[in-house]
Amino acid sequence: MQQESAEKIAIDTLAWLAADPDLFGVFLGATGASVADVRAQAGNPQFLAGVLDFVMMDDAWVIRCCDAQDMRYETLAQARAALPGGDLPNWT
Structure with missing residues (x-):
């Protein structure tokens, strides 16, 4: 997958995440980002x-996200592998 395609998928995933107030709140809390930070960094x-x-x-989040966007779970x-840091080894 090319980085441009990966960024599009990630932006769509961010939009899906932002549409779920509860999960988006968990994301903000886990990352320490504010809504303004998310807006400013959405293209990074x-x-x-x-x-x-x-x-x-969370596998349940992957399933919900991919089902909502009609994409395969491994997508x-x-x-992620096509974005910065994605070439790190997976030890699991």
Whole structure:
């Protein structure tokens, strides 16, 4: 997957996340980001990588996100691998 495609998936995932007030609140709390920070960083590939990292922390979130966007479950991990830091080894 090319980085441009990965960024599009991550932006769509951020939009999905922001549409869920409860989960978005968890994201803000976990990252320490404010809504203004999210708006300012929404185009930053490193921030977008963090969005995907957050969603991929919970299988239920991955399923909900991918079902809502009509994409395969492995797409988030593929997109994450194409963003900065995605080439790190997976030890699990």
